[in-house]
Amino acid sequence: MLTGKQKRFLRAQAHHLTPIFQVGKGGVNDNMIAQIKEALEARELIKVSILQNNLDDKHEVANALAEGAEAELVQLIGHTVVLYKESRENKTIELP
Template identity: 60%
Template sequence: MLTGKQKRYLRSLAHHLDPIFQVGKGGTNEHLMRHINDAIEKRELMKVSVLNNCLEDKHDIAAELAEQTGSELVQVIGSVIILYKPSRDHKQIELP
């Protein structure tokens, strides 16, 4: 579980990142989850964009993504979800 200070730090790091994946009309599926899991393992911190035509609620999608990938939900702001998961192999981000 991340503390408030750690979440603020991760939000500041994520500010300049662009969303890597988009969740659209089809919602989340196994294929998307696999790719997100691979990407977050390499990057540790990433953004996912939820498109306007998505039928599911963005907070439900964020919770599902965090649960399925084993990551921490940092923030849902607008239509962007920020996720963090420390890498097992090469740790890039050192939390305060």
């Protein structure tokens, strides 16, 4: 579980990132979650964009992504989700 200070730090780190995944009308599936897990292992911090044609509630999509990838939900702003998971091999982010 992240503290408020850690989330604020991660939000600042994620500000310049561009979304590398998009959730469309197909919703969240196992293949997407597997790819997100791999990306989190490589990068630790990623953004995921929820497209307008996705009819699911954005909060449910964000929670499904976080639970499926076993990651922390840092932020949901607009239709952009920020996820963090500490990497085992490629640790680059030092939390305060």
